[in-house]
Amino acid sequence: MNIMVKNIRLIDPFLDQVGDILIEDGKITQVGIDLESRYEMIDGTNCICMPSFVDLHAHFRDPLSTCKEDILSGSLGAVKGGYTFINLMYDSDDSWDINKTLDYVYSKNKEIGLIDVHQSIFIGRHLDENTLEIINTISDKVKNVVVERSMNLSNTKLLEVMRKCKNDNLLLIVQAEDRNLPSGMSSMGEVLETSRCGILALETGCRTHFTHVSSKDALIVIKGLKEKTNKITCDITPHHLISTETEYPVNPPLKAEEDIKMFLRGIIDGTIDSIATDHAPQKKNDMLNGLTGAVGIELAFRLCFTYLCREQGLSLNVISKLMSFNPSNIIGIKHGLLRTGYNGNLTIIDPLNESAILESEFASKCSNTPFIGYKTIGKVIKTIKNGHVIFDLC
Template identity: 35%
Template sequence: MLIERVRVIDKDSDYTANVLIKEGKIKEITKCDGEGKYVLMPAFIDMHTHLRSPGYEYKEDLESGQKAALKGGYTTLCSMANTLPVCDNEKTIEYIKDESKRLNLCEVIPVCSVTRNLEGKEIVNIDNMIKHTNLFSDDGNTIFSQSIMKDSLNLSKEYGFKILTHCQPEAKIIKRDLNLLEEIGGNLHICHVSSKDSVELIKNHKDKGLDFTCEVAPHHIYGYDIDYKVNPSFRSKEDFESLIEGIKDGYIDIIATDHAPHSAEDKMKGSPGISNIEVAFSMAYTSLNKYGIDLNKISELMSYNPAKILGLNKGLIRVGDDADLVLIDMDEEYEIDTNDFVSKGKNNPFNKEKVKGRILKTMRKGRVLYDYR
């Protein structure tokens, strides 16, 4: 496949080129003059996706969730553990991996729960589960026990896995977790940061040299003061602007969707969450562009940094790398239409709002797995 006269953008690059793809790899990049009509970026990596399978397939299943992700430009997903049964055992994690391999769509990295059945009382069998994943999270449930969190951080240091922590009340638990990290070490990633107080804590600890990473969700950097149930909640304009500044100043490491599809009935009953993976890039770009944050930075947040955190050789456009790529029409403005979502979850409060940046094609290892045209 030869992609002609595209604007190639990743964390470090912005130039026009012809890009040759052969046998799933980027074979050749030939720079040329002028401006490309479309933008070619490294495919996006989502460290925080709820695929709902096994157990909640009426909300989402592995096929619908991955096809929705591909429509949004994502080829690598970390699937969260709040399934039924909970992903706290080898049988469940092997099912997710085997079924995803059979589908042959996205690369799916299952996240194991930190505690059995997400109950926050007993840590899972790390010796068994570390064979299958190095990501652990009780997302959706805060680990309130300080001793469990302390033991988890110690184990993360010993075994080399990463804890993705869900914090509510947000700033209070972030402060606790960062103080524990400072005391004993470990590998910590803070999920869906949404408040000014949280950003201040993150800034202070990073400025002291503490080593950890954190994420924001696209909906928290797109809207504020919205009466729609997500977890954590939509915040004030002041909180929203603090997240933007945190991105600008380099304190926020990644954008992760927290894609949380629900049935209409479950949403009516108060289930928190938003279905957003298909429009996550467009939402992020539409908002961040207004604040002078360019595509290089967005690529860093959505591709390079997640790859670095996960230890994947992805996130840049270089000769010899896998052709995990997304082609985008940056000039096209379109309406979010939840009726057109591939995801089973249509729960998105921004339906009918206009965003910019249409995903045209998504490729994984050179295979076009989504094509808008």
């Protein structure tokens, strides 16, 4: 597909200029000023164009709980939020074979055809007994494996898994937590597990990514690890980065002001590599019955632009790095720059849009978020994938 976006502010981690961008056959072929084109044209006056967003952590609840979300509703939410690539967490159970789940997700996503997904598999819940053998059977279909609740794996098992991942060039994504500790000690559990996994990562050289960092002390551990190796990365969710609603039920729990200040420092000094949503749709009744989670995929840009750029004065280049360039590098896809040869996956933003987050506005099947009523500036108005407009607010 061929398309030209004209007279728009072009942003990636290393670019901030007004100009035009041309996509031919799904790829960026020219970026410049006053480009000539015979193709369909979008007038981008007063708008911003960035590489579309990449989410390293989202739950589409498919096939396990499709009343809460499925690949279609999740995809519709994703494109509304400016995303074209989602790393899906494993939302299946023991009744589904891993291979069957992978085949189901990939073929259903292909049929829907809106975004690209990668399906992670989980170690720690389903795969304790024969972890390495299962990785052997699927390692040509996956780029990463997730250690869910890392405390479920012994040092010996974790060491074996890390050596296997290093050998097969798989990224290990770690949800560092210890749910065996008494409630109220989630930060302690996160620090202990981050330290343990980090030390084993240093020993093995395994590429290790800590997802949804949620405590300042765990961030300090990660900063120390990153001084020793470039194989450690991490992400934070918008709700952990911004929300002070410490009673809102998400896992890991939201923290107070002191941690939030440290997260901002982590963004500024580069300790935090990426924003990931941990998009976790839950019905109201489920939340009342003790389940946790927050939807995030439709809100992440609005929240981050409002908080990081408008309130804290950070540049849009930083947002682009956190939401496109870095997560692309972490998961191993060529994306995140507005340069010739890169894919024509773009997000167009109206930076002046002012709106409040409404419960009624979600494409997702759920609206659980601590940000209802929160006023944001800036909104995704178009999402383009391989030169096709796949979301258009107008």
